[in-house]
Amino acid sequence: MTLRRAFRFAVLGAVFLILGFATAIITPLALALVYPPVKSFRFQAIAYIDEPFQLGTETFTGNTWEFDEQRRVGMTSLAVMTMPQTERPNFPLIASPDLSPEIDWFMFRSWLPHRVPETGSNKWIRANLYGWPFRSLWYGTIANTGFPQTPPWTRHGYGAISAARIGISDRFLPSRVLWHGLIANTVVFSVAIGVLTIGLHNYLRWALRRKGLCPHCGYDLSATQGGKPCPECGRPSRQSETIVGTVAADSRRDV
Numbered sequence: 001m002t003l004r005r006a007f008r009f010a011v012l013g014a015v016f017l018i019l020g021f022a023t024a025i026i027t028p029l030a031l032a033l034v035y036p037p038v039k040s041f042r043f044q045a046i047a048y049i050d051e052p053f054q055l056g057t058e059t060f061t062g063n064t065w066e067f068d069e070q071r072r073v074g075m076t077s078l079a080v081m082t083m084p085q086t087e088r089p090n091f092p093l094i095a096s097p098d099l100s101p102e103i104d105w106f107m108f109r110s111w112l113p114h115r116v117p118e119t120g121s122n123k124w125i126r127a128n129l130y131g132w133p134f135r136s137l138w139y140g141t142i143a144n145t146g147f148p149q150t151p152p153w154t155r156h157g158y159g160a161i162s163a164a165r166i167g168i169s170d171r172f173l174p175s176r177v178l179w180h181g182l183i184a185n186t187v188v189f190s191v192a193i194g195v196l197t198i199g200l201h202n203y204l205r206w207a208l209r210r211k212g213l214c215p216h217c218g219y220d221l222s223a224t225q226g227g228k229p230c231p232e233c234g235r236p237s238r239q240s241e242t243i244v245g246t247v248a249a250d251s252r253r254d255v
Contacts, residue, residue, distance in 0.1 A: 016197070020190025024182055027189075028130035028137040031074040032173050033163060037141075038077040038128070043068045044094045048085070060084045067097055074132040080107050081124035100178060103127050106140050106158065130174055133188060136181035137174035152176065 043066035050062045068079040078099070099107065107125050125142045129135035140158035152159045152175065159176035205215035212222050219232035229236055 013194075016190045016194040017186070019193050020188070021186045023189040023193070024131070024136060024185035027074070027132055027185070028135075029173055031130045031132070032128075032137075033168060033171050035072060035075050035130075036170060037172070038070055038079075038126070040070070041068050041079065041081075041124075042070070043079070043081055045089065045091060046080075046094055046096050048089060048093065050088070055084070058086070060086055061088050064089060067094070069097065074130060076129040076135055077126060078103060078107065078129070079124055079126040100180070102176070102178060103129070103138070128172075128174065129178070131178070131181050131185055134178075134181035134184045136178050136185050138176050138178060139172055139174040140176075 045064045046067045047065040048062060049065070052059065052061050054060075063082050063084045066081045066083060068077075068081070070077045078097070106127060123143065125140065127138055127140045129138040131137060139160035141160065142157070154160055154162075156162050156172055159174060160172040161175055163171040163173055208215045208218060213219065214221055214230040214232060214235070216230065216235045217233040219230055221230065224231060
């Protein structure tokens, strides 16, 4: 009996976990379809690279790294940009952002050199993060340089999947995973789904008992003596039961 009850509890927990994981995946994908790509910039300088260089006939004293962060409900857009400077800037620098290892690698360690491109144009890199309550999926884009041809790069960006096939040509779906956010969201949604399901289950049983009906099968118990099992399904009819109580009662009945 104990093993059977534990098995049923485990199955119930697994169902909630699967539903929570599915919700944690669907939520950021839906948010990516709702929000258009960020195209505005509010860059603030975070570093100045004092390395003079020559581009054509123009001499530059170095270049700045500038950072932009924009937040919406369920979305965070991060961007960095290199900008050549003809003289050392006198504006203040802000503190470098504290980013997750995956985003830090993408934006600072891999694709953003200290020096500006040889074309002399500005170069920016953006990471779009989606998920609620924690960011869990993301994709990246770069400008003024060619995309690498190796996965997870596509012609749309780093881990970006075009939504054009479903009729939304200016949206991209994220495929890169932030595991800490995905795990946290799975736990949050699993608990929420479990609480709502158990609460609704108990409310429906309470409503049936209040109407004088069997909380299991809805049979009219007005002619049944108090304390007696339901003549239709044979289960206890007046027990204040929850899902856990129902599983336990089923286990006892099956023994």
